[in-house]
Amino acid sequence: MDFWRKYKSYFLKLIFLAIFNALALWSLIVGIATEGWILVALTVLVMVLINYIYLSDKVYPLRYIIPGTFFMIILVVYPIFYTIYISTTNYGTGNMLDKEQVINQLEGRTFLPEDTREYNFTAFKSDDEFKLLFEDPETGDVMLGDTIDNSIEDISADDDRLIDSTGDGEIDEINGYERLEQQELIQNLGRLENLRIDYGDNELRMKDLNNFALYRQRYEYIEEEDKIIDLRDGYEFTPVMGHFYNEEIGRLSPGYRTYVGLRNYRRLLTDQRILQPFFRVFVWTFAWAILSVGTTFVLGLLLALILDDPKLKFRKFYRTILIVPYAMPAFISVLIWRGLFNPEVGVINQMLDSLPFLSALPFMHSIFWTRAALVFINLWLGFPYMLLITLGALQSIDENLYEAAKIDGASIWQKFRYITLPLLLITVAPLLIASFAFNFNNFNIIYLFNEGRPAIAGAQTPAGGTDILISYTYRLSFETGRGADFGLASAVTLVIFLITATITWFNFRFTGALEEVKENE
Amino acid sequence: MKKVIGLMLALVMVLGMANVAEASTSGQLLIWADDTRTPVLEDIKGEFEEMYGIPVEVQEKPFGDIRDDLAIEGPAGEGPDIIVGAHDWMGELVANGLIEPISLNAPEQFMETGLDAFTWGEDLYGMPYAIEAIGLFYNRDMVEEPPATFEEFAQIVRDLRDRDEGKYGFVMPQPDPYHTFPFFSGFGGYVFGEDEDGVLNPLDIGLNNEGSIRALEELVELYDGYIPYIDYETMMSIFTSGDAGMMLTGPWAVADIRDAGIDYGFTRLPTMNGNEPRPFVGVQGFMISSFSENRILAQTFLNDFVAQEDVMYRFYEIDDRPPTFIPAGDRASEDPDTAGVLESAETGVPMPAITEMAAVWSAWEDALSLALNQDQTAEEALNDAVEQIIRTIEEGE
Numbered sequence: 001m002d003f004w005r006k007y008k009s010y011f012l013k014l015i016f017l018a019i020f021n022a023l024a025l026w027s028l029i030v031g032i033a034t035e036g037w038i039l040v041a042l043t044v045l046v047m048v049l050i051n052y053i054y055l056s057d058k059v060y061p062l063r064y065i066i067p068g069t070f071f072m073i074i075l076v077v078y079p080i081f082y083t084i085y086i087s088t089t090n091y092g093t094g095n096m097l098d099k100e101q102v103i104n105q106l107e108g109r110t111f112l113p114e115d116t117r118e119y120n121f122t123a124f125k126s127d128d129e130f131k132l133l134f135e136d137p138e139t140g141d142v143m144l145g146d147t148i149d150n151s152i153e154d155i156s157a158d159d160d161r162l163i164d165s166t167g168d169g170e171i172d173e174i175n176g177y178e179r180l181e182q183q184e185l186i187q188n189l190g191r192l193e194n195l196r197i198d199y200g201d202n203e204l205r206m207k208d209l210n211n212f213a214l215y216r217q218r219y220e221y222i223e224e225e226d227k228i229i230d231l232r233d234g235y236e237f238t239p240v241m242g243h244f245y246n247e248e249i250g251r252l253s254p255g256y257r258t259y260v261g262l263r264n265y266r267r268l269l270t271d272q273r274i275l276q277p278f279f280r281v282f283v284w285t286f287a288w289a290i291l292s293v294g295t296t297f298v299l300g301l302l303l304a305l306i307l308d309d310p311k312l313k314f315r316k317f318y319r320t321i322l323i324v325p326y327a328m329p330a331f332i333s334v335l336i337w338r339g340l341f342n343p344e345v346g347v348i349n350q351m352l353d354s355l356p357f358l359s360a361l362p363f364m365h366s367i368f369w370t371r372a373a374l375v376f377i378n379l380w381l382g383f384p385y386m387l388l389i390t391l392g393a394l395q396s397i398d399e400n401l402y403e404a405a406k407i408d409g410a411s412i413w414q415k416f417r418y419i420t421l422p423l424l425l426i427t428v429a430p431l432l433i434a435s436f437a438f439n440f441n442n443f444n445i446i447y448l449f450n451e452g453r454p455a456i457a458g459a460q461t462p463a464g465g466t467d468i469l470i471s472y473t474y475r476l477s478f479e480t481g482r483g484a485d486f487g488l489a490s491a492v493t494l495v496i497f498l499i500t501a502t503i504t505w506f507n508f509r510f511t512g513a514l515e516e517v518k519e520n521e
Numbered sequence: 522m523k524k525v526i527g528l529m530l531a532l533v534m535v536l537g538m539a540n541v542a543e544a545s546t547s548g549q550l551l552i553w554a555d556d557t558r559t560p561v562l563e564d565i566k567g568e569f570e571e572m573y574g575i576p577v578e579v580q581e582k583p584f585g586d587i588r589d590d591l592a593i594e595g596p597a598g599e600g601p602d603i604i605v606g607a608h609d610w611m612g613e614l615v616a617n618g619l620i621e622p623i624s625l626n627a628p629e630q631f632m633e634t635g636l637d638a639f640t641w642g643e644d645l646y647g648m649p650y651a652i653e654a655i656g657l658f659y660n661r662d663m664v665e666e667p668p669a670t671f672e673e674f675a676q677i678v679r680d681l682r683d684r685d686e687g688k689y690g691f692v693m694p695q696p697d698p699y700h701t702f703p704f705f706s707g708f709g710g711y712v713f714g715e716d717e718d719g720v721l722n723p724l725d726i727g728l729n730n731e732g733s734i735r736a737l738e739e740l741v742e743l744y745d746g747y748i749p750y751i752d753y754e755t756m757m758s759i760f761t762s763g764d765a766g767m768m769l770t771g772p773w774a775v776a777d778i779r780d781a782g783i784d785y786g787f788t789r790l791p792t793m794n795g796n797e798p799r800p801f802v803g804v805q806g807f808m809i810s811s812f813s814e815n816r817i818l819a820q821t822f823l824n825d826f827v828a829q830e831d832v833m834y835r836f837y838e839i840d841d842r843p844p845t846f847i848p849a850g851d852r853a854s855e856d857p858d859t860a861g862v863l864e865s866a867e868t869g870v871p872m873p874a875i876t877e878m879a880a881v882w883s884a885w886e887d888a889l890s891l892a893l894n895q896d897q898t899a900e901e902a903l904n905d906a907v908e909q910i911i912r913t914i915e916e917g918e
Contacts, residue, residue, distance in 0.1 A: 034598070093876055094616040097596050105618050105811065186573045186821060190548030193817040206817060208624070254618030271916060344751050345758075365894050455887030457896040462883050462909055479883050481723070481914030483613050483876040 017054055021047065087264055087490035090242045093483025095255040099239075102256040103221045103228070106244070110215035111232050113202055118213045119143070122170075123185055123192060124177035130192065131177045133162070134204075134212060144174070145197050145204070152197050152204065185209070219252075228252065264491035274476065277463035285440060285468040288374070292439035293432055295379045300386025301424075305416075307387075308394045319391075326384030334448040337377045341449075365454050367465035374449055374466060381445070385435075393427040394420070425511075433507045437500050446471045469496055544599040547814040549576040550822060553591070554605040555584040557840040561832065569826050575818070588614070595619050595812045602813040603823070608638040608647065608804040612874040615641050620808045621816060622646055626824040632863075635845030638804035638871035642720065647806035648823050650833060651842035654800045655700060655771040656865040657791075661784040663688075663766040671707070671793040674767075675743060681766045682747045691743075692760055693769040694753040696889035698882060699872075700769055701740070703800040706870065707793030708736040712881060713873050723877035723914055728885060729903040736793070737892050737899035744893045772841065772862045787861035789868065802869035804845065880913040 024047040031039040053062045089095075097105070119134035132145040134152075144159075145152040155161075163173040172179050180188060186209070197204040202214040219237075220229050228237040228244045237244035242258040243251040268274055303322060307315055325333065340347050341363045349360040361369050401419050410418070446452055452467035452475065462479070463472050473496070477489035545551055554562055559581045566577035580601065582590065588610045594600045596619075604620075614620045622644035628636060635649030659667050663681060668674035674691070681690035693700050705711075709732025714725030727733060744750060751759070753770075760768040761781035768774075769790070778785050790798040807827065809819050826832065833849035836842070843859045843866065844850045854860040872878075888906035891897045897905070 093613050096592050096617040096619075101596055102618065183573055186818065187548075187575060189575075189818040189821070190815060194547065194814065208817065209821060253616055255616075267916075273912060273916060339754070342752070342755060344749050345755050365890070365896075453887070453890065455890050457891050458901070458905060459887075460905075460909065460912075462887065462913075464887075475883060479879050479913070481877050481880045481916065483616070483879050 013054060017051065020050060083490045083493055086486055087494055088259055088261060089257055089487050090255075090260045090263075091257050091487050091490075092480075092485040094253070095242045095257050097254055097256050099256040099258065102244075102254055105254065106219040106228060106252065107217065107221060109218040110203075110205075111218045113214065113216040113232075116202070116214045116216075118207065118211050119204075120210060121212050123180045123188070124174050125180055125184070125188065126175075126177040129177075130188070131174050132195075132212070133171060133174070147191075147195065150195075150197050152199055182209070260487065264487045265495075267488060268491055268495060273461045274473075277459070277461050277467075277472070281463055281467055281469055281472050284371070284466070288371075288442075288468055289436050289440040291375050292378045292382060292442070293436045295375060296382035296386045296435075297390075297428075297432060299379060299383040300388075301390050303383070303387050304390040304394055305420075307391060322387055323384050325380050326388070330381050330444060331448065333381060334377060334445050337373075337380070338449050341373050341377075364450055367454060367456070370450055370454055370466050374445065377449065378439070378442070378445060382435075382439075389428055389431055390424060393424050396427065397423050429511045430508075433504055433511070436507065437504050440468070440500050440503070441470045441496065442468070443470045443474065447474070469499075544594070545602045545810065545813045545815065548818075550578065550603065550815060550819060551601040552577065552579045552603045552605070553582050553587050553601040554579060555587065556581055558605045558836065561835045561839060564835070565826055565832055569822060577822070591619050591810065592617055595810050598812065600810050600812050602810055602815050602819045604808050604810065605805065606647075606808060608649070608806060609872045609874045609878070611639065611641055611646050611808075612876045612878070614808070615646065616876055619811055620646055621811050621813070623648060623807075623809050623820060623823070625828070627828065630828065630847050632845040632847060632850065632867065634802055634866055634869060634871065635804050635806070638802060638874070639806055641874070647808040648828065649804045649806040649845040650827070650836060651805045651840075652802060652845045652866045653771055653773075653804075653842055653862060654802045654866040654869045655703065655769060656800070656861055657788050658760065658768040658770065658774065658778065659786050659788070660760070660763060660766055661786055662763070667767075667786065667788050668791040670791050671739070674791045675739070677766060678743055678747050687764055689747075689749060689759060689765040691748055691767045691769070692751065692756045692765040693748070694756050695744075695750050695893060696886045697753070698885040698889065699801055701889060703769070703790050703798040704736040704740060704793065705733045706800075707790065707796050707798030708732040708739070709794070709796065710734075710736055711870075713875065713877070721873055721875050723875060724911065726881075726907050726910055728881075728888075728910070729900070729907045734900050734903055737889070737903060741892055741895070741899055745895070750893055772843070772858060775841070775858055787858045789861070789865045797868045800865060800869045801872040802866050803872055805842065806845075877914050880910050884909040884913070 024043050028040060028043045028047075031037070031043060050066070053059050053066055117136060119136055121135070122133045124131040124133065130147045132147075134143040134145060135141070140157070142155055142157050142159075143152055144155050144161075161174050162171045164170060165172045170179075185192070193206045195205060199214060202216045204212050205215055207213040216231065218230065218232055220231055221227075222229060226239060229235075230237070230249075235246045235249055237246045237249075237252055239245070239258075241260060241263075243253075243255040245251050306312065307319055307322075312318075341349075343349055343360065343363045343365065346363070349363070352358045353360045363369050363373050397420065401423075402415060405415050405419060446466060446468055450464075450466060452464040452471045454465045456463070456465055462475060467475070473489070473492040477486070477492060478484045480488075552562055559579050562579045566579060569575065570577055584606075587604050587606055591600055591604060591614070606614075611620070623646060625631070625645065625648060628645075631649055632652060635652050636645065638652075639645055639647035639649055657667060664677060668677055678690035681688055695701070702712075705728070710730055711727035711733075713721040713723055714727055716722050740748075749755075749759070756765075756768060756770070757774060757777060759765045761777055761783060763781075763783060772787075775787070790800070792798070807823050809816055813819055828846060830846070830848040830852065833844045833846040834852055837844050837849060837853050837859075841859075843862045844853055850863055854863060873881075884906040888902040891905075892899045892902040896902075
């Protein structure tokens with residue numbers, strides 16, 4: 001009993017380590033089987049490190065940091081570095097594969113040379129090897145191929161190795177190899193269709209179920225000079241920006257994924273499609289983030305102050321009701337609001353229309369009214385969060401302060417202005433800044449409501465009236481002339497990250513939020 | 522002790538391998554399909570397995586994931602042999618080097634539009650099996666005879682509009698280039714021009730030619746008070762509640778219309794300026810992965826087992842998409858709706874599959890929205906759109 005109590009934690013630790021090691025071992029084996037050597041190296045490293053840390057007493061403090069660090073690296077640090085890496089490549093539609101795969105694929109391409117021939121074939125099998133009897137249907141020439149050494153020889157039609165045991169005019173057996181019927185042939189296709197038998201300059205390979213034909217390799221890669229030669233037409237292709245390129249012919253498809261340095265960033269700085277609307281989009285993004293935080297905070301605070309009053313009846317009921325918008329998935333709420341705001345048949349316009357002195361508003365067509373609708377929807381979605389955090393913060397304000405203020409004869413407004421608000425902001429300011437950063441990049445609501453539209457008449461670029469930076473650059477990166485452009489998208493993401501990070505940093509400095517929290521403790 | 526460890530290692534090894542083996546392997550077929558296709562494939566695979574002793578695995582994936590996952594798992598050596606997908610993926614898949622040409626034993630048994638759709642350059646990249654295109658639904662209680670010309674059509678649109686009762690002559694979703702294209706093509710517009718070899722030229726854009734502008738001008742006139750500017754859901758609710766005489770959309774809407782008890786007909790659009798309007802055609806088909814180890818085997822499976830009247834008809838029974846395989850199509854044409862879709866599809870143009878199409882949609886959509894809401898004239902809106910499209914395409918080069 002005593003023993004168990006003493007060593008309980010030790011055994012538990014061993015059990016967890018064992019489970020961890022089992023998983024690591026498993027991924028190691030998968031890594032070896034699929035030849036993912038980076039995975040193998042990392043797994044070994046992590047495995048050794050974890051076992052050392054948890055079994056040795058020398059590095060005791062690390063035990064508490066390791067799990068958190070581990071997940072931070074996987075979920076935060078790794079994606080950031082991966083994004084940086086992608087932003088320096090041309091990864092995107094047309095440049096998905098790596099260079100080696102593209103070369104493999106190009107070298108695998110063939111053409112039918114002028115001296116090509118097509119042969120009917122019959123396959124014969126013994127154990128795991130095949131003999132193939134080819135017959136040229138035009139000349140009647142016969143050849144015999146062998147998979148043991150991939151050889152081929154010309155033979156005469158009455159060669160004595162060919163045995164027709166049933167006497168029906170078809171060869172049934174060669175040297176103990178038995179003829180394959182169609183069905184057996186299909187069973188063995190896996191092996192047969194990957195056969196390549198050299199024949200002069202050409203190679204003999206399977207064309208379809210009944211025929212083999214002479215093919216010639218179309219492209220050859222010369223490793224020393226890093227170029228591709230077209231063996232049919234004689235052109236040379238050299239690598240240019242992720243494609244093998246020849247001035248006359250153009251690019252060979254597919255292209256490959258490659259390092260392009262700062263090209264994606266240069267495009268951001270020189271592309272008129274980005275620069276022209278940038279200022280307009282940036283101003284709206286900023287205004288949108290401020291309006292989002294401002295409106296939700298004011299409403300949330302107001303409701304919190306009301307709910308905080310102990311004289312109010314049914315407080316719990318109100319609180320529950322007010323949290324509902326927060327509990328519903330924003331995805332669905334936005335789509336519902338989109339329906340309500342529909343300018344032709346939406347409930348809101350029908351109501352406005354039926355009221356005296358009011359008329360329907362152009363919600364999806366006018367920039368102003370679409371923006372107004374967006375701010376309103378965001379208010380509906382966002383105030384419960386502000387309500388929750390301010391309610392919590394209000395509880396933590398010392399009652400004695402209010403009592404002292406009361407004795408000094410402060411008005412309600414003065415109490416709010418000089419006690420509640422400053423003390424509230426100490427706790428809430430960092431959350432407001434985080435909320436600002438979140439709304440700065442609030443892609444979902446902008447895109448779901450009206451895809452960043454309405455369109456702007458006479459615009460040179462596809463930026464819409466409610467597009468914020470992230471939704472506009474999404475469009476630029478995924479609706480390009482070549483499909484998706486992940487390299488550009490990553491570069492954009494990093495630039496937006498820098499903008500948000502700078503703004504957030506200034507905010508923290510300006511409000512001194514973090515410092516005061518420290519002093520408060 | 523050593524023995525036990527060895528045994529455990531072996532066990533883990535086997536488990537590890539089993540996990541890796543879900544990928545194209547020489548001598549067995551792996552097919553990726555979505556939930557509407559898997560039941561039929563599951564049905565016929567047994568026969569193939571029995572006959573040839575070749576295992577066939579059908580893996581179910583959401584439709585859109587098939588394309589995205591192929592780009593990731595194919596090159597990693599974990600992809601399938603065969604995928605079921607849409608023809609407009611082809612441009613991207615070919616550009617990325619993910620699919621291989623395919624040869625059919627009997628191409629004459631397939632509708633030509635279907636084969637066209639899957640043709641890229643000189644090569645056929647897929648076996649088409651289902652085709653769809655939009656056409657004109659009309660409510661027989663309001664429209665006795667569907668219009669034969671655009672003039673008749675416009676007349677019905679004006680006559681049936683009744684503000685007090687909320688009735689419309691015609692509804693369609695906007696801004697929606699896909700649904701609006703038949704008007705453009707009817708009056709002589711096009712998206713990409715073709716060179717002599719029938720290859721699309723991404724820098725020859727016909728969205729602001731005379732025909733396209735004329736088409737949009739005609740629509741602008743009708744949208745001024747007669748046709749409502751609404752999205753797809755609203756359009757469906759208006760038509761299914763019997764408040765619209767005609768509606769332009771595809772066969773996917775049939776079930777809802779039937780459920781609503783509307784006495785409807787489905788037919789092709791009226792001629793415009795004497796021309797047949799050509800809607801965009803979407804074709805679904807089977808494609809073979811570049812990373813397959815079993816290309817000929819996969820082709821044999823498709824040619825000998827899938828290209829059968831029974832099988833193709835079974836696909837049709839499950840999800841109602843009209844077959845491009847002619848024998849199955851003839852049998853399915855007993856249903857008048859299917860016959861209507863096939864008729865509409867026969868005159869259609871395959872939706873452009875080249876990757877440049879990604880640059881077209883949103884600019885075109887903006888032009889429709891600006892012109893139909895009268896912020897710009899049709900000509901201005903379309904000229905701006907084409908300028909934007911060309912700039913985007915050149916930038917991507």
